[in-house]
Amino acid sequence: MLDMPRKLPLNVTKEKNRHGTWVFYYRVDKGPRTRLHGEPDSDQFKAEYKAAVSGAPIEKRRQTGPVQSLRWLVDRYMESAGWKNLSVATRKQRSNLFKKAIENSGDADFRDITQADMRGAVDDRADTPAQANCLLKAMRGLFEWALKNNHVDIDPTVGVETISYKSDGFAAWTVADIRLFCAKWKIGTKPRLALELLMCSGLRRSDVVHAGRQHMSGNLFSMRTAKTGTEITVEFTDRLIKVINATETGDLHFLISSHGKPFTVESFGNWFRDCCREADIEKSAHGIRKFAATMAANGGASSHEIMAQFGWASVRQAEVYTKKADRKRLGVSGSRVAAEQTEKELSPHLISSAGKIGNNKAKSKAK
Known part of the structure; x- marks a missing residue:
């Protein structure tokens, strides 16, 4: 680039991209920009400039050297x-x-x-x-x-936008779902232990399959999550400890299959989904994580408390739950304030009006 001509061809501009590389564009007034490849004195640049000036489409650039798949x-x-x-x-x-x-x-x-x-x-x-x-x-x-790493000159994903869509993802469990599952799977069964672990810890299925007594210190459970690498620490309730002690577990895994072996992430997901269907619940393990986060938010846990429990790397995900809970609480509180103020403002007028109406009726009867 040191021998680049001082003056660029007509209607050609240059700018540095985010990687610090000079790139060139052909543009007339406020019309569309056309990317020109190569240096201004290269054959490729000259050919593409000529095509841009004439309005002809620029042929797709072919690479030189050996083909790399x-x-x-x-x-x-x-x-x-x-x-x-x-x-x-x-x-x-x-x-x-x-x-x-x-x-x-x-x-x-x-x-x-x-x-x-x-x-x-x-x-x-x-x-x-x-x-x-x-x-x-x-x-x-x-x-x-x-x-x-200089394998390409251009990143073809730059400028390509994602598709916007709305989705709540996995359906969250409800209190009714929890009761239905517990009615089917009593304390002492492995499905019940899985439910209680997921509810209390808020772990993802990729972590809950590795959870075991080695992560315990008293009633405290600590583990580094696989997805974000964040270490979480939660307190296991006496209820959960009771369920663990009443259920067959492995040496290093709370959850084991019918063969006594630890689950893989995929096998646990399939197994637990089958357990849900036997309880007439068409939901998955991830929905219990959402239920646990909702319960924490509704109970007044802060965004940072929920973030710490569920191992999220940013507070944004936690705020999905706390904002919903806050809106609900504030909505109820606001409606009470509005009702009290309405009563305060309107009651004297309503009473006064009612008195006048009553007096008018009495006078009418007297006549």
């Missing part, structure tokens, strides 16, 4: 420190997404993937917006790493 790039990414810093759950989710993307791409050169390709991949999954956004997030992580 998306599989090759993903393999290199998975060897990086950035990949290893991701949580186990995130790595597993992204591995599955990359596997599907590799199958779809075949042996195409990853350097030929464009913003339009990424936008198309997101649009193709518009019916499942959560999956579309997860794919975009995974590819964004991949190409941000690739750009920093």
